[in-house]
Amino acid sequence: MTDHQWTELAAPYALGALDPEERARFETHLADCAVCRAEVRSHKEVAALLAESAPVAMPPAALRDRVLREARRVRPIGASRPGRAPWLAAAACLVLAIGLGYAYLRERAERERTVQSLAASRDTIAARDSLIATIFSPDVVTAALAATGQAPSARVYWNPPRHRVVVAVFNLPPAPAGRTYQLWAIPHGKKPVSLGVFNTSTDGRLTAALEVPLGLTFEVTAVTEEPAGGSPQPTQTPFLVGKVSPAD
Amino acid sequence: MQKSKTDANFEAVPDDQQVKAGVPDRALVERMAAGEERALGALYDRHGSMAYALALAIVREGADAEEVVADAFGQVWRSATQYDAGRGSVAGWLATITRTRALDLVRARGRRTRAVERAARADPDGLATPLGSSADRADRQIERHEARRLVTRSLAELPEPQRRVIELAYFGGLSQTEIAVELQEPLGTVKTRMRAGMEKLRGSLAPLLVGGSS
Numbered sequence: 001m002t003d004h005q006w007t008e009l010a011a012p013y014a015l016g017a018l019d020p021e022e023r024a025r026f027e028t029h030l031a032d033c034a035v036c037r038a039e040v041r042s043h044k045e046v047a048a049l050l051a052e053s054a055p056v057a058m059p060p061a062a063l064r065d066r067v068l069r070e071a072r073r074v075r076p077i078g079a080s081r082p083g084r085a086p087w088l089a090a091a092a093c094l095v096l097a098i099g100l101g102y103a104y105l106r107e108r109a110e111r112e113r114t115v116q117s118l119a120a121s122r123d124t125i126a127a128r129d130s131l132i133a134t135i136f137s138p139d140v141v142t143a144a145l146a147a148t149g150q151a152p153s154a155r156v157y158w159n160p161p162r163h164r165v166v167v168a169v170f171n172l173p174p175a176p177a178g179r180t181y182q183l184w185a186i187p188h189g190k191k192p193v194s195l196g197v198f199n200t201s202t203d204g205r206l207t208a209a210l211e212v213p214l215g216l217t218f219e220v221t222a223v224t225e226e227p228a229g230g231s232p233q234p235t236q237t238p239f240l241v242g243k244v245s246p247a248d
Numbered sequence: 249m250q251k252s253k254t255d256a257n258f259e260a261v262p263d264d265q266q267v268k269a270g271v272p273d274r275a276l277v278e279r280m281a282a283g284e285e286r287a288l289g290a291l292y293d294r295h296g297s298m299a300y301a302l303a304l305a306i307v308r309e310g311a312d313a314e315e316v317v318a319d320a321f322g323q324v325w326r327s328a329t330q331y332d333a334g335r336g337s338v339a340g341w342l343a344t345i346t347r348t349r350a351l352d353l354v355r356a357r358g359r360r361t362r363a364v365e366r367a368a369r370a371d372p373d374g375l376a377t378p379l380g381s382s383a384d385r386a387d388r389q390i391e392r393h394e395a396r397r398l399v400t401r402s403l404a405e406l407p408e409p410q411r412r413v414i415e416l417a418y419f420g421g422l423s424q425t426e427i428a429v430e431l432q433e434p435l436g437t438v439k440t441r442m443r444a445g446m447e448k449l450r451g452s453l454a455p456l457l458v459g460g461s462s
Contacts (some may be wrong), residue, residue, distance in 0.1 A: 011442060012424055012439065012442055014446075015417040016423075017442065019423050042457065043446055043450065045336045047344075047446075048337075048340030049340065049449075049453055049456055050419075050449075051298060051302040051346070052298065052396040052400065053400050054298075054302045054305035055304075055305060057297070057304045058300070059296055059300035059313075059317065067289075067292050067318050068285060068288065070318055071321065
């Protein structure tokens with residue numbers, strides 16, 4: 001497109017009459033063409049004067065009150081009253097700006113906290129929903145894990161269609177530093193498969209929902225204590241062992 | 249200076265009770281930027297009827313026009329600190345805001361503008377002719393308004409096809425392509441008419457223009 005052809009777009013542009021793609025192209029051109037920018041400015045002035053050609057119509061008297069009433073509700077953006085001491089106004093502006101900035105930041109922090117707490121609540125609810133959905137189903141089978149000498153006990157709820165288990169652990173002190181508990185699924189005649197690691201809280205309890213690898217079925221489930229992060233295979237004899245039995 | 253001439257032209261409307269006619273529009277906007285409501289009232293007294301007439305020429309119902317004017321003055325009030333005198337007169341700024349708001353409202357309602365309705369009826373008078381029967385009284389007000397008289401006359405002097413495409417763009421919010429469809433004319437013809445008409449208007453309205461390129 002020649003310079004001349006670009007300039008021809010200034011008038012329709014000022015009237016808002018270019019099609020969207022043409023307008024976008026012209027605006028890109030405007031960014032680095034001072035001649036076209038000047039043309040646009042001058043045509044925009046002409047366009048604004050067209051308002052004067054609208055058929056004469058007198059507004060209802062009440063409109064003036066409405067305009068003032070609506071304006072009363074908001075202050076002009078950045079409004080300040082320049083007084084005889086400009087530095088005072090400037091200082092007042094600065095104080096106001098700091099105040100507004102502070103108010104803004106506080107407001108934003110508040111909003112972020114709310115958003116975060118909402119997200120946390122949503123996660124909690126989702127986790128509980130998942131627990132409940134896993135346990136309360138006709139397909140669920142359970143395994144009661146008896147203590148092998150110590151006091152702790154656990155119960156595993158396995159929901160095969162959802163490929164999930166919920167493990168509930170009681171009377172098990174938290175694992176020592178650098179250690180973790182690991183739940184195993186042991187298919188008949190095969191090696192144990194990890195269902196995940198967990199830790200109990202100080203009251204010795206834990207309830208957690210864990211994924212079961214797709215297609216995995218198992219008869220026995222067990223808990224061991226492992227190095228943090230868990231092990232590919234148990235490194236010790238399980239201290240909790242249970243056999244899967246159909247739900248009754 | 250050209251600038252003061254522009255302001256003088258726009259001030260030739262009836263004086264208001266609170267602000268002297270000698271105060272230029274720009275000074276009113278500065279006072280609005282300082283939060284002075286009286287200045288807003290004065291600006292409304294000067295240009296409220298222009299804004300209302302413009303809004304009414306685009307929307308159809310008086311109630312819609314009132315909403316547009318209240319919105320437009322609200323925007324002028326809120327953004328008074330951002331007004332840049334180098335980019336045109338206060339009245340032009342207000343007109344641009346009013347037009348945009350009016351077109352937005354029409355589009356939001358999924359309607360056609362009043363100007364497009366008139367064009368569809370192939371009204372040969374175009375838009376620059378008063379609609380009501382109170383034309384005589386209205387004419388006397390026009391007499392008092394230098395700028396309005398010059399604009400109306402300049403538009404009336406344009407060949408009708410040129411005036412129509414400009415009015416459909418400005419009051420109807422139509423693009424050149426849409427105008428071509430509306431008038432069932434080739435797009436190239438619409439483009440040529442629009443450009444030629446705007447060039448003529450720029451020439452005849454030169455006394456009112458702040459910048460005035462070349």
